[in-house]
Amino acid sequence: MSTYEYVPEQPLIKGKHNFSSITALVGDLVEKPAPAGWYIAFGIAVTLLAVLLGSIGYLVWEGTGIWGLNNPVGWGWAIVNFVWWVGIGHAGTLISAILFLFRQDWRTAINRFAEAMTIFAVICALVFPGIHVGRIWVAYWMFPLPNQMGMWPNFNSPLLWDVFAVGTYFTVSLLFWFVGLVPDFATLRDRVKSKVGRIVYGIFALGWRGGNRQWQNYEKAYMILAGLATPLVLSVHTIVSFDFAVSIVPGWHTTIFPPYFVAGAVFSGFAMVLTLMIIARKIYGLSDIMSDDHIEKMNIVLMTTGSMVGFAYIMEFFIAWYGAVEYERFAFINRAFGPYAWAYWTMMACNVFSPQFFWSKKLRRSVGFTFFISIVVNIGMWFERFVITVTSLANDYLPSAWDYYTPTLFDASTYIGTFGLFFTFFLLFLRFFPMVAIAEVKMIMPQADPHYYDKHDHAEVNEKQTV
């Protein structure tokens, strides 16, 4: 009979923290004046937001023609950006819902953050389906609203499924995020000094007093919402992928799209969380909560999903060959060696090759390197959507219709503008919201362990609970 040596898990919160120091660490960020850097960043973000609004205004005034679209390529950067932002918006709910159900306690350090990112990314994404249509003022016809025409939308259309899928995802993500925020809002309400702050946080805290009954209901609700959100994580990008997969365009019409899109979405979402987290933990001094262990764990997810995406890329080629449809074969060879080969190889390098560095423990614990790769992955994932959308349309069935798509200044300004929208929201979140789930982090601290007096396990815990 062999014996196993018990290897205690590394504590998730580094440093000598207790409940009150955690509360102070996070709560002070909201209560104390923002650093000068915040104002600079906010200024830039708002400027970019103005660029977005200006671009949209010009678009509404002049027409879709200000973008680089042409006859074979009816979808360009707008749809690329939409899919990319939705993909980014995947990580939050995955981290908070799926990892919650799997009892991955390390998620508590980043879930608030990631969920906020999700909400804002989905807002950025939702800008595009609204504005990319030719007649923006009647875009609401996509909703099944009662109207004098007696018309339903076309329930066969994947674009309509998109409206429902993304809409549902956004609603559930928002609710989930808000429910998680309630105890922390209560904490802030109790700590904040300004009267206005007290009232506002008080409203959002929904009368939370931290009672046993409240906690019991809260945890049930949280669990149910996590259960509801989990299928949505999978469904939303599956349905986004249907926009392509249900069509008959060679290069779009592929059954591998749903899992491949979901993997890609998790991949890009984690990369974005890493990017934001590395900056925030540095600036706000949160390395104890968001430790190098977190970075390492996330890098492992990054490497796994990156390899899944890479597998999908190769499988697409295999099926194109195996399926023996000449148009599809051409579409894939054209991706790799046609006029957009530069985009294809950018995608391959960023998405498939770059995460492989994380096989090395040293590299996946290196903060600087992780930051670099997280940016690279997001570039790569943008190119993946570009490659899928544009190369397939530009060279499809009839060679007489082939053309090349070149984006215009307005394509670029609209895309860059959405970063303004995203960071405006995100910086406001950092300023006024508890950026770490205070209550949840406390739950995973050794002090919260109910076996505190049991000497037989968790022997290394010897600090007194002090609240």
Next chain:
Amino acid sequence: MSKTIEGKTYWRSLNELSQTKEYQQFLHREFPENASELNDGQSRRHFLKIMGASIALAGFAACRKPVQKILPYTKRPVEVIPGNPIYYASAIPFQGSLTGVLVQSNEGRPTKIEGNPDHPASKGSTSTHHQAAILNLYDPDRSRKITHNGEAKTVSDLAAFIKANATADKKVVFVSEASSSLTLAAVKAKLGKKFKNFTWFTYEPFNSSSVESGNEIAFGTRLRTINYLDKAEVIVSIDDDFLGSAVNSVINTKRFTSGRKLSDSKGSLNRLLAVESALSLTGSNADARFQVKSSDLNAFVFALAAQLGVDSFKGYSNDFSQHEGVAALAKELSSAKGKSVITGGVTLSKEANAAIALINEALGNVNKTVSYVKAESSGESTEAFKMLVDDLKKNAADLLVFVGTNPIYTTNSDVDVEGAIKAAKNTLHLSDYVDETSKLCAWNINKAHFLETWSDGRGFEGEESIIQPLIQPLFSGLSDIEFANLFVDGNFTTGYELVKETWKSALSTKEWEKALHDGISPKASAYKAEKVSVSSKISTVLASALSAAKKSSGDSVELVIKPDAKLFDGRFANNGWLQELPDPISKITWDNVALMNTATAKKLGLPIVDSNANTYESYQNMAPMVTISANGKSIEMPAWILPGVADNSVTVTTGYGRKGVGRVASSYEFSDFEIVGFDVKGIRITGSEFVVNNVSVSATGKEYKIACVQDHHSMEGRAIVRFANLDEYKEQPMFAPDMVKTPGVKSGKMFADPLFTEQSFPEYEPQWGMAIDLTACTGCGVCTIACQAENNIPVIGKREVSRGRELHWIRVDRYFVGDESNPSVVYQPIPCMHCELAPCEQVCPVAATTHSDDGLNQMTYNRCIGTRYCANNCPYKVRRFNFFNYAKEYLTTGDDPEIVQMAMNPDVTIRFRGVMEKCTYCVQRINRAKIETKNATGGSVKPTDGTVVTACQQACPADAIYFGDINDANSKVAKMKANERNYRLLDELNTRPRTSYLAKITNKPADLVTA
């Protein structure tokens, strides 16, 4: 403006009566019409662009729909039922020949031109120029008034001037366009009697003078050649683009394609062989084609005549006697004696055209497949014009009168028309536009469009017609007859009176009415075929030409100048439809280019972009600019590499590079570019105005963006245009449908089973379908223009076309097949396929595109929100998107947008920005026919076969398009679809297209069929 007039209000127009703001502005302007803007660099539109923001705010209140007023008739004109068009017969004059047309009139405004089935030059079809003529009528840039040195004058001022100055003792010189008008001839005769020193010179830059002179050499009389291509089994074209730029291209196409119709694999085809330097429409339809430099074609013809043993060529040989083309053509022609036609182009020398006439005579074709007739001159040679102009510089004319023609732009650079004009005491110019010649002439008289005035004339083969107007002159212009008649006695007589006078003796009142109704004189009026015999002096006349004929040096580069397929000599330059129509071969819009093949471009050191490479560069259409110079003169234009051009040969076309003529021709209105295309006049000199030898071509290092609508020339081995040679077809009649196997088709079934419930198409509705015969289609592109005219498709301009946003509902795809040095060309018109399982319908989120019970894939503009998903999912890429508010741009720019608005078809919706549009199978025509059938039968909505004719089908001179009810087994279209050549494009996708194609069958000579 306060009303101070007491009592009766007198008014000049409804606008004045209503005292609108526009009218008040009109009163306060120095020049009422366009004049103050003509030379204004900052046009109104530019100003608007700059002032965009303030206008944007000011115009907010009216940003949706402008308020327009409609008024009912108080007294209804006889026969006019609002909403129902009326058709009138008329005729289009072009280069002195008439083509009979039926013109559609909606509430008094002509809106569409169709061929007249009773007219022998049309037989119901039209050419691109005919279709586009309606837009010329409504061109706001037309010359609008009579001016003398810039001052507005009236007709009576002009008449008074002529009365005072055109006295019998004066030297009077008229230079006019070719015209076959009998009335004008009568006026001319009167003028000849009146003036002692009188010249009437007919000037056409691309006339048939070389052919007519050739016939004169051969047979002793100046004769016009008429080819009965329908009776020929073998047709040889030596640089004669009889399907394309010829004045009688419509009937030529009709006759040629009548020998290209196959009902089954037992049929036979005629055979077309072409010799030319660069692909013309005719050459691209040839079964075998030989590329010979244009400068060598004369020698080629002589060698061919010798090979065929034509009497006057016995024992003759030159550098081409051993040419494979000479041997092949001789073999083909001699095997079809009396059943062949050889025809020569206007660029050949008159001696070569004489040799061609002699070959026809020797083969016994005369009066079987070829006739020679005495006809009005189609114009005199440029040598003669140069002599006239040189003479006028020395002996100035008292009155130099230009009728319709624009020699300053169209003639050769060494003909100093400007000098002659400056020398003349008085100059008058009757013209459509204030053009290059007008600007030098003292008197500018605005010419009326042919739809505005009475005239008459003869068709190419002599049939007499009366041109009847459909509308009062929009700008009170004068016709050429009315104008010339002023010189008779200085009194104005209306065109109607003049024409009536001419026909008074020939036709009784009843016959006159019948002539007007039918569009053709009821009396037999075609030219009589002459009996010809070879001139006795032939050998001596040809001797010097024969001895001089030799092959040009292999290295020397020649420049060939041709009339443009769209703008011709420039007279259509301000026509947006023609400017935007892709050239049939190069598929270039809005520009002319110097065409050359890859070998020549390499030799000249130009950057080569392989258009089949599918690279970034191959889609950019950046053409290198080159300087082409010869004889100390040079022009600069973009070079364009295209297969099918002979080595060391460069081809350019005329008609472009117009300055200050109109908003389209000198386009600042529609694009970023200041001038459309490049003027090639600079390098043309008399004697070598069509072919310039020994030119030097050098790259300037600059690049120029070309708007080309088809960037990829190869089918990539896909079964898109399916074609076979006749012998292959006979062996394998089902080759076309068998080319691609559709997966999932069970035996005995036509289609694979779909996944979803299919829409049922009820029996009581007709089921519309279309068949396009690729064997007949010549690729001319008239379907595109006819569709544009019928369906109110806006002109979007070069910038938008170069961004790949062309808006045409039916396009003609052109692919090159085979050897790049001498490729075969296949054409494929692509309208909407009206798929029964339409991929576009599936994906539209708002159900804006749906299927009708009669099988149409409908587009509901009002419902469309513009996601463009349908266009993405259309495998045929026939859907077109309004990226900008093209219709508004097209219909509301300029000072009086009402004019171009008059050209619109009232039965077709104008599309707003942001909606998708596409071919509707002319649903407005379908529904009109269904309503009429229902009214007539009391229930059935199935119009009889042939009642519904789509615009493309109606215009097609090759009769390549069939349309009708596919459920009716006896309908023409159903029979065509039962043909074994019938195939559905991309059938393997199970889209079940209602438009199908009949595979192209060629008839290559057996010994020229290469693997």
